[in-house]
Amino acid sequence: MKTLIIVESPTKAKTIENMLGMEYVVRPCIGHVRDLPKSTMGVDIEHDFAPHYITIRGKGEVIKVLKDEAKKADQILLASDPDREGEAIAWHLQQYLRMDNEQCRIRFNEITKAAIKKAVENPQPIDMHKVEAQQARRILDRLVGYQISPLLWKKVKKGLSAGRVQSVAVRLICDREKEINDFDPEEYWIVYAILQSDKGNLVVKLVKIDNKKADLPNEEAVNQLKQRLLNQSYQVSSVSKKDRVRHPLPPFTTSVMQQEASRRLAMRAKKTMQTAQQLYEGIQVDGVVTGLISYMRTDSTRVSEEAQQQARDYVRDRYGAMFLPAKPRVYSSKKGAVQDAHEAIRPTSVQRTPQALKPYLSVPQYKLYKLIWERFVASQMADAIYEVTTIEVTAGGCLFRASGSNVKFPGYTQVYNDGKIEQDQEDLSKVVPVHEGDILPLLSLDDSQHFTQPPPRFSEASLIKTLEELGIGRPSTYAPIIDTILSRFYVVREEKLLYPTELGFLVVDLMKEYFPDIINVEFTASMENNLDKIEEGEADWVQVLREFYEPFAVTLAHAEQEMEKVVIEPEVSDQVCEKCGKPMVYRMGRYGRFLACSGFPDCRNTKAIIVPTNVKCLACGGDIVERKSRSGRIFYGCVNYPACRYVAWDLPIEEKCPLCGTQLTSKTAKNGEKVIICPNMDCPSRASQKSKTKKPAKTKNK
DNA sequence: CAGTGAGCGAGCTTCCGCTTGACTT
Numbered sequence: 001m002k003t004l005i006i007v008e009s010p011t012k013a014k015t016i017e018n019m020l021g022m023e024y025v026v027r028p029c030i031g032h033v034r035d036l037p038k039s040t041m042g043v044d045i046e047h048d049f050a051p052h053y054i055t056i057r058g059k060g061e062v063i064k065v066l067k068d069e070a071k072k073a074d075q076i077l078l079a080s081d082p083d084r085e086g087e088a089i090a091w092h093l094q095q096y097l098r099m100d101n102e103q104c105r106i107r108f109n110e111i112t113k114a115a116i117k118k119a120v121e122n123p124q125p126i127d128m129h130k131v132e133a134q135q136a137r138r139i140l141d142r143l144v145g146y147q148i149s150p151l152l153w154k155k156v157k158k159g160l161s162a163g164r165v166q167s168v169a170v171r172l173i174c175d176r177e178k179e180i181n182d183f184d185p186e187e188y189w190i191v192y193a194i195l196q197s198d199k200g201n202l203v204v205k206l207v208k209i210d211n212k213k214a215d216l217p218n219e220e221a222v223n224q225l226k227q228r229l230l231n232q233s234y235q236v237s238s239v240s241k242k243d244r245v246r247h248p249l250p251p252f253t254t255s256v257m258q259q260e261a262s263r264r265l266a267m268r269a270k271k272t273m274q275t276a277q278q279l280y281e282g283i284q285v286d287g288v289v290t291g292l293i294s295y296m297r298t299d300s301t302r303v304s305e306e307a308q309q310q311a312r313d314y315v316r317d318r319y320g321a322m323f324l325p326a327k328p329r330v331y332s333s334k335k336g337a338v339q340d341a342h343e344a345i346r347p348t349s350v351q352r353t354p355q356a357l358k359p360y361l362s363v364p365q366y367k368l369y370k371l372i373w374e375r376f377v378a379s380q381m382a383d384a385i386y387e388v389t390t391i392e393v394t395a396g397g398c399l400f401r402a403s404g405s406n407v408k409f410p411g412y413t414q415v416y417n418d419g420k421i422e423q424d425q426e427d428l429s430k431v432v433p434v435h436e437g438d439i440l441p442l443l444s445l446d447d448s449q450h451f452t453q454p455p456p457r458f459s460e461a462s463l464i465k466t467l468e469e470l471g472i473g474r475p476s477t478y479a480p481i482i483d484t485i486l487s488r489f490y491v492v493r494e495e496k497l498l499y500p501t502e503l504g505f506l507v508v509d510l511m512k513e514y515f516p517d518i519i520n521v522e523f524t525a526s527m528e529n530n531l532d533k534i535e536e537g538e539a540d541w542v543q544v545l546r547e548f549y550e551p552f553a554v555t556l557a558h559a560e561q562e563m564e565k566v567v568i569e570p571e572v573s574d575q576v577c578e579k580c581g582k583p584m585v586y587r588m589g590r591y592g593r594f595l596a597c598s599g600f601p602d603c604r605n606t607k608a609i610i611v612p613t614n615v616k617c618l619a620c621g622g623d624i625v626e627r628k629s630r631s632g633r634i635f636y637g638c639v640n641y642p643a644c645r646y647v648a649w650d651l652p653i654e655e656k657c658p659l660c661g662t663q664l665t666s667k668t669a670k671n672g673e674k675v676i677i678c679p680n681m682d683c684p685s686r687a688s689q690k691s692k693t694k695k696p697a698k699t700k701n702k
Numbered sequence: 703c704a705g706t707g708a709g710c711g712a713g714c715t716t717c718c719g720c721t722t723g724a725c726t727t
Contacts, residue, residue, distance in 0.1 A: 008721060031721025038716090058724090085720055138718070145717020153715065163717045277722085278703090297720090362703060476719060587712070594711060606711065627708055635707050647707050681705095 004073035005106075005120070006066060006093055008080050011281050011291060012111065016079075019113045020120070027069055029080070030062050034092040036138065041146055045549070048542045049139050053092070063096070070097045077123055082107035083339035084535070088134035091126050110304040110343055132541040133534040139545060140164070140527065144518060147556055152507065156566045160507060161488055164527070165473050167511055167519050169481055170490045172466060173458050174500045174508045183454035189216040191225065191447045193400050195234055195393065195440035199432045202440065204393050204400035214398075222447050225398075229445060232396035236438040239391050244405065246384045248412035250301035250331035251344035251376045254475035255468040257296070260375070262461035262496070265367050269460050269479040273297075275364045276345070279372075285360050291348055292357065293372055297475040298342035299468075301331035303379075307346055311380040314350045319414060325382050346376040378416030385409040389431050393440070404431035457497040472524045489588060506566065514559040517552075572598070579605045610639070615652050618663045620644040624652050636665070648679035659685050 003024050007013050010028040017026040034053040036042035044050040055063060070076055076099055078090035090105050105126045106119040145163040152160040191206040191214070206214045209225065216222050252260070254273075261272040276296035282289040303311075308328045315324050331344070347369070354370035361369060386405040393400040407413070434440065458466070464478045473481055482498075485491050490504035500508075511519040527548075533539035570585035577584055577597040584595045586609070597605040611626035613636065622640040636652055638644040646652075650665035653676070657664050662680040678685045 010722075028721080030723095032719075035719090036717090039714095059721095062722095081720085089720065134719090141718045143717085147716095149716035153713095158713065159715050161716050165718065281722095364703095474719060476721080480719090596712070600712065604712085608708075608710090637708060641708060649706080 002073050003075045004069045005077045005079050043139050049545045077106050078104050079106050081341035083341035084130055084134045087127050087130035091131040129535050129537050133531040136541040136544055155563045166484050170485050170504050171508050171519050173491050173498050174505050177500050180454040185451040188450050189222045194443040196443050197434050197440050202432050204402045207401045208399035210397050226445050229396050234393050234395040234440050236434050237392045237394045239436050242388050244386045244388050248378045251346050251379045253299050254297050255464050258464055259461040273479050275368045283360050294346050295342045299475055300340045301344045311350050323382050347373045374416040378412040381412035384411035384413045459496045470521050577605050617646055619646050
């Protein structure tokens with residue numbers, strides 16, 4: 001008797017195969033195996049939205065393996081993830097492999113021997129309601145994306161796209177930009193009183209004037225107030241101490257991991273996911289490949305009891321019982337959108353400390369692993385307790401206040417510092433020991449002018465956070481969404497922030513006018529509502545699609561009719577075509593902006609955009625210019641290329657390397673310091689750098 | 703991971719979500 005079990009991920013397949021006996025073969029399907037075709041709509045709208053599925057191009061080898069193993073097996077069990085997409089994957093496999101066993105579906109939420117054995121012994125039928133919900137979602141996205149996009153090609157510009165998720169993402173960025181532009185900064189002033197005490201100066205902030213919230217809109221108001229406050233007596237009206245408890249944060253979901261990796265490690269979402277994938281697939285540790293973290297695409301903070309116990313044991317052994325809460329912490333997911341197929345992101349063994357693994361990991365792997373490990377261990381630790389001291393001082397009908405907190409018990413912060421600790425310590429220094437009733441001499445009144453700030457622009461991380469809160473997108477798509485809106489040039493990234501382009505504004509405005517429902521942030525939530533009903537068997541998937549599509553078809557026809565063709569006038573550059581003398585204009589190509597002759601198609605002259613730098617090439621005296629490599633990375637070269645072949649990754653400075661004579665470059669290190677580097681890879685200064693950083697890491701390996 | 707670098711481009715595009723490699727675009 002031989003049983004074939006199909007799971008989604010190859011890593012998972014290996015793990016499970018090792019847990020089961022010889023009579024089981026476990027193979028991966030690597031995600032979906034069938035989908036709507038790429039080149040056509042693939043939905044028969046006239047006939048109840050019947051989908052036309054084909055096997056996904058490029059999946060041939062995977063599918064062949066599954067087919068062969070299926071032939072050899074006496075029983076096939078489908079163990080794709082226990083969520084909506086997973087159910088659909090199971091159904092497609094069942095269809096494709098022409099399986100005849102009704103009870104073919106097994107589900108488990110954690111990869112432990114017990115959970116898998118139990119599931120294997122209890123196969124169930126495929127949940128067709130779930131499959132239908134997925135199908136409705138898939139078809140809706142196809143109808144929207146594949147009908148609005150071509151409209152944009154016709155009316156605006158070829159190659160554009162629109163969709164339920166990406167269009168809302170761009171909208172958020174455009175709306176925020178508008179908010180920033182329309183923002184009216186309001187002036188306000190802050191007043192501090194510096195008081196003398198025998199234990200040092202006490203700085204208190206003005207909070208109330210005549211029992212009302214202090215509101216000082218201009219300098220005049222401040223000066224008036226200062227007149228009133230100068231010759232008053234400053235009396236400490238209260239000193240209170242209160243304990244404040246801070247709970248640890250739950251272990252990582254995908255989106256929170258991306259946010260934290262961005263904030264603390266300056267890692268982009270894509271890089272974070274690549275690195276997490278490496279940790280998940282496994283690293284060679286003493287000749288054995290070991291998966292170091294649980295699955296990295298999850299929306300759940302759930303943790304298996306086994307892992308929870310491990311963490312508790314570790315905390316007790318390593319930090320003592322004081323640091324262990326009486327009961328294990330359970331993190332429940334409040335939001336309805338959570339599909340909970342996977343656990344939270346956590347180390348596969350807390351015994352593998354970041355320090356112990358350091359010799360086996362690359363720098364980003366180590367940093368990310370450390371973040372995941374610490375977040376998880378801390379999530380099972382005791383609360384931190386702070387003592388908050390608040391001092392209130394009254395003078396001339398005004399109330400001043402200073403407060404600071406002191407760590408009484410570090411609890412989980414011993415392991416995971418959530419970034420608020422330093423702030424607390426700083427605040428504490430302001431609080432000097434004084435007593436209620438003390439009258440303190442006034443040293444000075446300080447004031448400072450401030451303006452209210454507009455909301456910040458979105459970063460990758462904050463956009464992902466917002467999308468997740470709105471229930472838009474899934475763990476597997478957060479990072480790719482950013483790529484999509486960047487590659488359409490709807491937005492650009494500068495430093496860490498996302499700025500809308502004119503094209504982004506244009507498309508969002510058109511969408512708002514002609515497809516207000518689709519580009520509404522609530523659209524996905526209402527769709528999810530309907531999908532839930534389909535899953536519960538309370539709604540029919542065809543009916544749900546019909547109710548969506550009938551009005552949508554009208555909207556679409558109206559847009560086809562009414563939308564004006566947008567003529568995008570290309571931006572004229574200050575350069576002149578050397579072939580025909582006409583001005584050059586900026587155009588957008590497959591790989592970004594470039595300069596083209598405005599005489600196109602009569603003159604087909606094009607050239608790359610060259611950004612000047614103000615630095616001279618020391619080899620030939622030409623200007624150093626900024627260019628982009630094929631992969632999009634910025635580098636610096638001499639304008640006289642190819643005659644002069646000087647190139648560097650970092651901005652050159654006008655100084656030569658004392659060792660090899662190559663023009664040096666300057667780079668800002670992570671700590672903000674400027675570092676001078678010789679771009680010549682063969683320069684001895686490079687070799688000494690390498691031996692300093694590389695070799696010790698390797699010798700640690702023994 | 704570490705090495706990586708100057709084209710092309712202006713007609714056949716596009717959705718979302720599941721999963722890894724491929725070096726095709």
